[in-house]
Amino acid sequence: MAETMQKRTPLYDRHMALGARMMRFGGFEMPVQYTSIIDEHLAVRQAAGLFDVSHMGEIFVRGPRAFEFVQQLITNDASRLYDGRALYTVMCTPEGGVVDDLLVYRFDAETYLLVVNAANIEKDFAWMQEHNSMGAQLENRSDEIALLALQGPAAFTIARHFVPDLSPDNPRYYHFRVMEPGTFLGCRWAVLSHTGYTGEPGLEIYCYADEAANVWDALLEVGQAHGLKPAGLGARDTLRLEAGYCLYGNELDESTNPLEAGLSWVVKFDKGHFIGREALLRIKEAGPARRLIGLVLEARGIPRAGYPIVDATETPIGQVTSGSLSPVLQQGIALGYVPNQPAYTEPGQPLGVQIRRQILPAHVHKPPFVKLHKK
Template identity: 90%
Template sequence: MAETTLKRTPLYDRHVALGARMMGFGGFEMPVQYTSIIDEHLAVRRAAGLFDVSHMGEIFVRGPRAFDFVQHLITNDAARLYDGRALYTVMCTPEGGVVDDLLVYRFDAETYLLVVNAANIEKDFAWMQANNPMGAHLENRSDEIALLALQGPAAFEIARHFVPDLAPNNPRYYHFRVMEPGTFLDCRWAVLSHTGYTGEPGLEIYCHADEAVRVWDALLEVGQAHGLKPAGLGARDTLRLEAGYCLYGHELDESTNPLEAGLSWVVKFDKGDFIGREALLRVRENGPARRLIGLILEERGIPRAGYPITDEGGTSIGKVTSGTLSPVLQQGIALGYVPNRPDYTEPGRRLGVQIRSQILPARVHKPPFVELHRK
């Protein structure tokens, strides 16, 4: 069987030069860490980290029926968008399973950008093409666009060196700014979005792939005085887990629905029809059979995906979907699915996580697991 060749982002050479440990992720060769996951994680919580997330997919939707297409595709309400506003959502199968979770940006009434997970780019684009009866123009620009995430309490202070009026309230959370050509590090096209996957204040910066190295270098140079460090996918994962954010392929997939995953807030039944609406209405009516919960271990141990979750008597009731040792708490934390019963899902309830032959006590905790700076 032929080996699949991993793609490389425009910043690959920069990662190698910085001594990053590289690995395959979502079809790309990506940096896992530069120094250590804990070091990079704490830099983001205390100062700032810079991530290369250019593996993510960017799909533009254009034309007079662009809104109708997006509204049909996603569970959230695209009518809440206006120029310069973004939202988080999922798109579902007719059975209610999650095809992917994504961000939707509205540039204008006939231009939307959908940002999807790296491993799902081809699948998602094919899904969109197959569910486009309104004939919106779909354009996969993933290979041409780079994405950098500047995250942490010092992120806006660093970015102000290049755009003086940037602040955590300008643009506001889940808002973005399309920069005039040449006004941000001489980029022909750049979007500064107040979004992120860490629970900290920060910006996600979109630019042309051939301009990514210049942006990366400039941010790292200026950010050095503010404690900025390059951060890899390892820290990105531990940060999102402390914040309690879902990861596709772990908490979400086509066998899970957004209501059991705690994402009912992105399902707007009152907006009209969308793919999966009827199935999700049935789930809402009957109540989800299971629920995604957070757990904090009460003894030393590291929960990992696939480990059994047990009741107090040691009977297996579910599985961990994501787990790690929280760098902030220095305790094991996990997300996982259990039956939708109050004695399993209420915060403070005692459960267990089986790590090899030992069952460690854990308590149910509603995420986030740590105090976040992003309000």
């Protein structure tokens, strides 16, 4: 059987020229690292990193009933949005399982942008079409739009070379700015969004795919003096894990619900109907059967997805969903699901992770695992 053709982002040639190690991810050939994951990770924590995240999906929702459509599709409350405001949310099945986690941007009362995970673009678009009884206009623009993430404490300093009035307060966290044509590196269309997946302050920059290389080159050139380094998916994963952020396919999927994943803050029952509301209400009333927890290993070792989590008697009680060596702590850290009981979920509780035939001691730690810079 022929192998599925992997897509390439508009920056593929830039990654190859920088000597990136490439891997398949979400149907794309993506850079996993340029120098080393630890080097790139620490650059983001201490200065800045530049990521190509053009594999993410961009779906526009337009029309007089666009708000109504978005509101029933997501668990969070879209009525809290105003022009230039974004929010994080999930879409659920009627049974409460997570279809995807996503960002929702409001451009105006009849224009919303939904940013979804790369591996889920087709699935999500089909889900939206299936549940579009409002006749909203849906456009999958994923192939035309590139996305770069400039992240780290020096991110805004670097971006100010191109937009002098940018700051962490302008736009504020989870706010964005649509640039006038030509005012950001000559781009015909660009959106600067104060969001990110690293736990550090920074911008996510949307532009047309054919203008992405110019933006990438300009940011790297100016950023060099501020410690900016290109960063791959490896560092993106260790950064989001230190921050305690969920990854779809690991902590989230259609067999998990947002309440057990620690995302009850994005589920607004008081907003009225949304897909999955009744199932999630039942789960809330009964209490989730399991809980996503953070773990810090007390001995040398690297926890990996699928490794068993054990209790004090060394009985398996759950499993790791994501794990790594924290480049900042130099300790193994993990996320994983365990039964929703205080003995397993309270910070400081002793548990263990089975790595091959050895059980390494660990304790429950509420994420984030490291101190993050103020956004």
